[in-house]
Amino acid sequence: MRKRILIISLVFAFANMLFAQQGNQVNKNFMLVIHGGAGNITKENINDSLEKVYEKKLAEVLEKGYEVLANGGTSIDAVEACIRMMEDSPLFNAGKGAVYTAEGKIELDASIMDGKTLKAGAVASLTHVKNPISLARKVMENSPHVMLIGEGAEFFAKNQNIELVDTSYFFTKKRWDDYLKMKNKIEEKNKGETPEKHGTVGVLALDMYGNLAAGTSTGGMLFKSYGRVGDTPVIGAGTYANNNTCAVSCTGHGEFFIRNVVAYDVSALMEYKKMNVSDAANEVVNVKLKSQGGEGGLIALDKNGNFAMPFNSNGMFRGYIKANKEMKVLIFR
Numbered sequence: 001m002r003k004r005i006l007i008i009s010l011v012f013a014f015a016n017m018l019f020a021q022q023g024n025q026v027n028k029n030f031m032l033v034i035h036g037g038a039g040n041i042t043k044e045n046i047n048d049s050l051e052k053v054y055e056k057k058l059a060e061v062l063e064k065g066y067e068v069l070a071n072g073g074t075s076i077d078a079v080e081a082c083i084r085m086m087e088d089s090p091l092f093n094a095g096k097g098a099v100y101t102a103e104g105k106i107e108l109d110a111s112i113m114d115g116k117t118l119k120a121g122a123v124a125s126l127t128h129v130k131n132p133i134s135l136a137r138k139v140m141e142n143s144p145h146v147m148l149i150g151e152g153a154e155f156f157a158k159n160q161n162i163e164l165v166d167t168s169y170f171f172t173k174k175r176w177d178d179y180l181k182m183k184n185k186i187e188e189k190n191k192g193e194t195p196e197k198h199g200t201v202g203v204l205a206l207d208m209y210g211n212l213a214a215g216t217s218t219g220g221m222l223f224k225s226y227g228r229v230g231d232t233p234v235i236g237a238g239t240y241a242n243n244n245t246c247a248v249s250c251t252g253h254g255e256f257f258i259r260n261v262v263a264y265d266v267s268a269l270m271e272y273k274k275m276n277v278s279d280a281a282n283e284v285v286n287v288k289l290k291s292q293g294g295e296g297g298l299i300a301l302d303k304n305g306n307f308a309m310p311f312n313s314n315g316m317f318r319g320y321i322k323a324n325k326e327m328k329v330l331i332f333r
Contacts, residue, residue, distance in 0.1 A: 029304075030205075030305075033204045035297070036318070037092060075206060087201070093199055094108070099220065107224075108220075122148075143156065179222065199317070200216055201218070212303060305322070307320060
């Protein structure tokens with residue numbers, strides 16, 4: 001009889017232990033941080049009504065990410081869901097809101113990385129993929145590769161049942177007018193004019209299981225040369241995630257971010273110099289990049305929910321939401 005009671009007691013104790021562990025998982029301090037690009041973002045070029053539009057959309061993205069994480073979704077799930085929302089909006093230079101190349105075409109890049117496994121997927125020079133971030137995830141999960149580009153990437157997209165659209169889907173009057181204005185400047189008024197740099201979109205997530213993920217998506221540089229690829233699809237330059245350090249998504253002048261391996265550099269400073277996420281991010285953006293003339297910013301999130309959103313440009317669309325539903329959206333300095 002005593003033996004039976006002991007066994008029952010042990011079973012109850014084990015069940016309570018499992019329940020407590022599950023409770024800790026559910027209550028873990030999950031977190032989401034986003035950016036919608038950095039650049040010449042000032043009160044002078046964004047009026048009050050447009051500011052409200054951006055604030056509303058950024059808040060909607062944060063709320064979507066919160067919903068995914070609060071319901072037990074993974075950090076990868078949250079990153080993909082949020083970036084898809086931004087790719088579907090004409091407000092941002094990604095997907096539907098992408099800028100035009102010098103040839104008057106749309107070319108899209110994206111990447112995603114899992115901080116738990118260090119697996120990553122990236123795509124570049126897409127012209128028909130509605131949501132590049134979803135294809136990047138398929139590359140990560142369903143192929144032995146890290147990066148696919150151009151026609152090969154879109155062939156893979158067909159095999160993965162990724163939605164493809166006609167190039168007319170990406171047309172927006174605002175972006176086309178920007179293209180024509182830049183074309184006129186370069187070809188008729190000032191042949192030395194350089195392409196304008198438009199931001200990217202990026203999302204970082206820490207899920208209730210303690211795993212980090214990062215994703216970035218972009219339409220690149222307005223009036224960029226044919227074949228040009230920036231930092232967004234380059235793992236370690238525009239995107240990086242490692243559970244031992246942090247997750248990072250970058251936005252800005254891609255060439256500088258590639259040369260400095262910016263996303264990984266933040267992680268390396270944390271790992272080897274034992275910097276916290278804020279100091280590491282600021283060191284890279286406001287010291288290293290700034291000293292070279294590199295413009296832009298980044299978001300970084302560590303495994304404990306600490307985050308940083310430094311930028312050296314006039315502004316950066318950015319925001320965060322915590323497990324306690326504390327949310328903030330920022331645009332200007």
